[in-house]
Amino acid sequence: xxxxxxxxxxxxxxxxxxxxxxxxxxxxxxxxxxxxxxxxxxxxxxxxxxxxxxxxxxxxxxxxxxxxxxxxxxxxxxxxxxxxxxxxxxxxxxxxxxxxxxxxxxxxxxxxxxxxxxxxxxxxxxxxxxxxxxxxxxxxxxxxxxxxxxxxxxxxxxxxxxxxxxxxxxxxxxxxxxxxxxxxxxxxxxxxxxxxxxxxxxxxxxxxxxxxxxxxxxxxxxxxxxxxxxxxxxxxxxxxxxxxxxxxxxxxxxxxxxxxxxxxxxxxxxxxxxxxxxxxxxxxxxxxxxxxxxxxxxxxxxxxxxxxxxxxxxxxxxxxxxxxxxxxxxxxxxxxxxxxxxxxxxxxxx
Numbered sequence: 201x202x203x204x205x206x207x208x209x210x211x212x213x214x215x216x217x218x219x220x221x222x223x224x225x226x227x228x229x230x231x232x233x234x235x236x237x238x239x240x241x242x243x244x245x246x247x248x249x250x251x252x253x254x255x256x257x258x259x260x261x262x263x264x265x266x267x268x269x270x271x272x273x274x275x276x277x278x279x280x281x282x283x284x285x286x287x288x289x290x291x292x293x294x295x296x297x298x299x300x301x302x303x304x305x306x307x308x309x310x311x312x313x314x315x316x317x318x319x320x321x322x323x324x325x326x327x328x329x330x331x332x333x334x335x336x337x338x339x340x341x342x343x344x345x346x347x348x349x350x351x352x353x354x355x356x357x358x359x360x361x362x363x364x365x366x367x368x369x370x371x372x373x374x375x376x377x378x379x380x381x382x383x384x385x386x387x388x389x390x391x392x393x394x395x396x397x398x399x400x401x402x403x404x405x406x407x408x409x410x411x412x413x414x415x416x417x418x419x420x421x422x423x424x425x426x427x428x429x430x431x432x433x434x435x436x437x438x439x440x441x442x443x444x445x446x447x448x449x450x451x452x453x454x455x456x457x458x459x460x461x462x463x464x465x466x467x468x469x470x471x472x473x474x475x476x477x478x479x480x481x482x483x484x485x486x487x488x489x490x491x492x493x494x495x496x497x498x499x500x501x502x503x504x505x506x507x508x509x510x511x512x513x514x515x516x517x518x519x520x521x522x523x524x525x526x527x528x529x530x531x532x533x534x535x536x537x538x539x540x541x542x543x544x545x546x547x548x549x550x
Contacts, residue, residue, distance in 0.1 A: 203247040203379065203469065205235045205487045205495035207366030214500050218444030219425070224367075226503060231368060234498035238491055241534060243543040244303075246487050247370060248276055248334040248377075250470035257283065257317050257326035265317060266309040268327060272543075274303035277332040281307065284319030284326055303335050335541070339372060339483040340364075347478035348373065355462045356386060359414035361482045362460040363428075370468065370485040373476045377485075382463035385420050388412055388456050392421065393434075396450040403429075405436040407456065418442060420457040421450045490537040497530050 211217070211227045239245050253273055258265075278295060281288045292315035295304040307329070309315045320326040343361025355378065357365070365371070369380045390413075394406040405421075410431045413419070417428050419438070425445040426438035441447040466473040487495075 202232055203235065203245075203370055204231050204368035205238055205246065205491050206231055206499065207368040207380075209366035210492070210496050211499045211503070214496055215503065220444075226506065227499065228367070230499035230502040230506075231495065233502060234495045237498050238495055238537070241494075241538055242491075242541050244272065244274060244335060244541075246335040246491055246541075248332050248337040248469060248485065250331075250377075251333050252328060252330040253333070254325035254329070255327040256323045257320070258323055266311050268307045268317065268329075270305055270307065270329075273329075273333055274305060274335060274543075275307070275329070275331055276302040276304075276334050276337050278304075278307070278329065279332070280328075280330040282328045283317045286319060288315045289313075302337075336488070338486045338488075340486055341481050342484045343482050344479055345373065345476065345482050347480075348476040350473050350475050353464060353466065355464045355482075357460050357462060357482055359388075359412060359417055359458065359460070362458055363414040363417040365462065365482075365484060371464070372483040372485065373480055374474065375471060376466070376474050376476070377468045377471045378464040378466055379468045380462050381465050383459040384461045384463070385457040385459055386461040388419070388458050388460070390456045392450055392452050392454045392456065395452045396421070398447055398449045400440050400447055403438050403440060405438050407434055407436060410434045410436060413458070417458055420459075421454050422448060424448050424450070488541055490533070490540055494533050494537045497533055501530060 208224060208227050208231060211231055212219075212223070215227075217223050217227065255268060257268075275295065278290070278293065281290075281293055288309070292310045292313040294308040294310060295301060296306045296308055297304070309317065317327055342364035343358045345358070345361070346356040348355055355371075355373075365380055367380055367382060371378045371380065390407050390409065392406065393408055396402060396405060405419075405426065407413070410433055413428055413431060413436055415428055415431060419426050419428060419436070423445060424440070424447055425442040426436075426440055427442040428436050428438055430437040486492075
């Protein structure tokens with residue numbers, strides 16, 4: 201799975217789209233394409249990737265002997281640096297620009313040290329850099345999990361993580377990163393402690409422990425989905441008939457399910473699958489807010505275009521100052537995202 205900058209659930213919420221396999225497949229295509237569109241607009245990838253990459257040295261055009269331009273291989277964290285097969289002491293390495301990085305666009309050696317690039321038998325792949333490449337590694341601890349073996353592909357999380365994650369989320373457990381490729385319902389261990397009638401105005405759901413749930417989490421009782429809007433003690437205030445499901449009466453003692461079983465792709469973005477102990481933290485990687493918002497907007501536009509059978513979805517006669525079709529607010533969002541996060545052209549100093 202490629203890394204997305206928004207989740208399936210983000211786009212469904214924007215479209216008020218119902219939960220069906222057909223809708224999900226269409227949204228997944230749109231989010232994937234939208235994420236790569238953002239990369240193309242900004243001339244960079246935003247997600248972190250653990251990798252080892254190499255450069256020729258001396259390079260052409262010839263840079264200053266202590267400076268390595270990384271170009272599109274922006275660096276978040278440097279783990280190891282070698283040149284000509286020799287390790288370079290981390291104390292002699294400067295990551296630039298240091299005023300606002302990461303991301304770092306170049307590596308420099310302290311000219312007051314004895315470290316130097318080169319020395320290999322040939323210029324080819326003389327410099328080797330190992331580290332975390334990308335734009336930023338901003339993460340949020342969203343909850344905990346129940347443990348994971350090295351080969352398992354289903355991660356069970358708590359209520360808080362369930363509410364904060366979606367299909368397309370990039371997670372980190374210890375040193376391993378995983379992508380969420382699907383979700384399924386699992387028994388919460390909670391049941392209704394009072395009957396619930398069919399009326400949409402009946403929104404108070406009595407449970408044994410409100411602490412077992414989280415706001416914005418979706419729950420399933422019989423065949424009806426509900427969204428938890430608020431929690432008051434051991435009462436869940438919900439929105440009935442969520443996600444296009446039918447509202448129905450429910451008996452006391454009915455089991456309550458929630459989408460806490462996540463299907464995951466292991467060892468994502470250059471990491472290795474490993475075992476993780478129960479109770480460990482689940483960290484969610486967060487793209488820059490403008491990047492996420494643009495990915496959602498581009499996905500919504502793609503779905504509207506597909507739904508219209510490829511017909512033009514803009515207002516007739518709406519043009520930009522260059523005479524091209526103007527997408528209004530979407531174009532403004534593109535411009536703002538590029539201004540804030542786009543990798544601008546530069547002249548390389550030698």
